[in-house]
Amino acid sequence: MMQQTTLNVIAIGIFGMTLSALLTPIFNIPPAIPALATFGILGLVTVDSLSFQGKGTTVLLDWLAQRRSDYRDRILHHEAGHFLVAYLLGIPIAGYTLTAWEALKQGQPGLGGVQFDTQQLSPNPLAIGEMRLTLDRFCTVWMAGIAAETLVYGEAEGGIDDCQKLKEALRLFERPVGEFTTKQRWAMLQAQTMLQDNWEAYEALIKAMAERTSVGDCYRLIQDHYHS
Incomplete structure (x- = not known):
């Protein structure tokens, strides 16, 4: 296709x-x-x-x-939202890209974004409780980009792929079709709350990612601004 x-x-x-x-x-x-x-x-x-x-x-x-500064800024705010919420939820981050060219060079599909190291998530990933917890965490992370854009710009232009990932995950878990909207709203609210509670870390992360700071240094920066 x-x-x-x-x-x-x-x-x-x-x-x-x-x-x-x-x-x-x-x-x-x-x-x-x-x-x-x-x-x-x-x-x-x-x-x-x-x-x-x-x-x-x-x-x-x-x-x-990318010649448009507003386009670059939206991508940066969107991906920083994914990054911060993933960190707060304990999902390991393997890397990130902010342009299609960067993604291509790293062997990532499409426009790239934040890549996760899912192998480190759980010692018993097949346990039902762990699977549900992992689903909730990823739903929140997927909606974090849209949540970040909405908080900064009042609306989101990106996130179609993120919504599709959430929908496919619910389908994989054989959840009812009607649950998609409810889960999306729940995850969006969770992400927005986490971003607002850690806004200083979010703003610092945006500046760091704009300079292509390493994942490890981004982690340390978040820790310096983290509010539990």
Whole structure:
């Protein structure tokens, strides 16, 4: 299945071809020039989608979006929310990325984000009680990015993938479909409370992550600002 970013580029290419057909007579541009350019772009996108799972398109679109400071800031606040709440809930963090290019270099899919070391979570991960506790913790962490954006900007633009992860986890645990909204709201409230109670640590973490500070140093910074 094609990634949404690839489909968006194809749609833009078709729109560009249609628009060029209308404008070329006005500006006396040979019709072959915009047509060749459009088909060339669509060809590259198709090759990228089939051969590289759309990674090139993702990197390009993210690179273009990264030119906007508001886009970079939102990603930073979003991922810092994931990082801090994961730390507070005892979920080990293996690393983080803030751009698609950084994610690609580290072998991470899509736009990247915060990566977790799930092997260290529980000595008995198959115990029912442990599984439920782990699910609750991860639901809270997944909603922490949206919670952070909402607290800072009043609304969230990212988080679609996070919601999908929560939904898939509930489905894996054979929870009722109707439980998704309730669980999402509960997890969002938990994350917001944790962020508000540790706002100084959150703000310090944002600055540290912007400078690509190591996970270990981010841990120490949070500990310096932690309020139990």
